Amino acid sequence: MKQVFSNPVLVKEIKLRFRSPKSFIGILFYLIAMCIFVFGFILLTTQFSGTGYFRPEESFFMFTMLTYIQLGLILFITPGLTAGAISSEREKQTLNILLTTAQTSFQIIFGKLTSSIAFLLLLLIAGLPIYSMVFLFGGVSPGQLGIIFLYFFLTMLAIGSIGIMYSTIIRKTIVSMIATYGTMIFLSAVTGFIYLVITGMNTMVSGSLSSSPVGHFFASINPVVLVLTLVSPGSDTFITDTTKVDFPIWAGYAIFYICITALAIFISVKKLRVNMKRTK
């Protein structure tokens, strides 16, 4: 553990990140937006529902909205934080020097990844008090929130690793950004679309539903679907009904993204430095 916190790249990146006022302004705006949303929502429902008080169903709806907002935040900020991690150093000509130090490739990659994720975690944690408003009104259990946060963390890790990987293998930050955002959009939107097409074709062609593992796979790796099954556990059965595959979404998601993370980190570590060994 001590080694993790004494990672030189991590320490330096965090120092740099919190030195620039941009980060604080970012967090501030995020919190203000969240507050406006929550209090606005409470105000609207209590004022116009006629009942004058806030009901658990409404609280649950707000919880769902908040969770999706945070998911969107993760999906859109993680690529931006990581896709330039290595390539921007290359562009600023600081990478060569960094690579001649005694740090292992893994240390460098790990430092870059954790420093980006640390910032995102801070964002999420800063929003936690607002989240807890929901508990005040009931409808959601803290355990559920814990699991959601665990999955948020996994999603950040996976997309962050992908960003770092592109940043390592692609020379230009802009291209790496495009590739990372492209992958993110593929995972969060295109997969859902593929799932719909596959299950739709399935019903049309065979009339009755036949088993479709591919459709189930694409549904499982979609973060939007995952969050849906996490906030309202019943929705899992819908996927099972349409694909005839009875495998829990949360498990499929976890396996897939853990593998992606490991693979992306592995490739980054391998490709960071040139291979000095004889190739031919």
Add this chain to the structure above:
Amino acid sequence: MIEIKGLTKKYGSFYALNDINLTLQEGTVFGFVGANGAGKSTTFSILATLLQPTSGDAFVNGKSVRTDPSDVRKQIGYMPDFFGVYDQLKANEYLDFYGASYGISEVERKVLIPQLLELVNLSHKRYEYVDLLSRGMKQRLCLARSLIHDPKVLILDEPASGLDPRARVEMRDILKQLKGMGKTILISSHILPELAEMCDEIGVIDGGRLIAHGSVTDIQAQLAGERHITVKAKGLLENVATFFEEDPFVSSVELHTEKNSVTFNYRGTEDDQINLLKKAMDHSIKIISFSETETDLEDVFMEITKGAK
């Protein structure tokens, strides 16, 4: 300390480096000279484990850049020809980061950093942001950075480029101090005279080939081929001239009666030259002065690189 064996780097069919062989003893200051695109930076990048050679190998203190790159990295301090600095980082933090990157403890870093800043005359800029420093200051800071883990070998790619004359002299003084510490130093430059002053050995590279290697005087003799010598003497100058003409290494003897001198080109080694002077004394030639007109190193450089193309 440094051993380069048959080092070759090809880009497609173009040879950036072609079979470079070089051995340097510990504590040597080696100057690497060559025109633009000769292959200096390529050689240094390979030594710094940043570039894969096409064939051949290089060893630093017995460690191969191919098989033990991480061991090589611990032994070298590398300063690239072009480099950037992190913005938002102060000079002492900059050094602190790299110190940590070499696994130096925080306590040691606290002691080391002021010393290094002192060495490169940047103590007064300690709390300044590095991206706001002048080019020469950045260069010096980068040199300090390359020293942070006390490497045995320093690989400096054009450390003096972009420096004003005063900063060049300062850089030279710093390097002399480092030489005094017993470090093996490799420096590249386009400017031969600049290197000649502080280097023990010079290597000349052109078109990816090491075309000359040796001590500064050797290189001059070997490549310029001839030294230009002026002898001032009393007595009959014709006799003096005929005496020198008999020496096998002497050519193009000229008489300057108005100046009482004879000039000629000399091709022998320094020892030969000493013997020649002795012989002249034995022949009771009344020599007033025997001097070598300094061949311009710049000319030497032009001569060498022209020949190899």
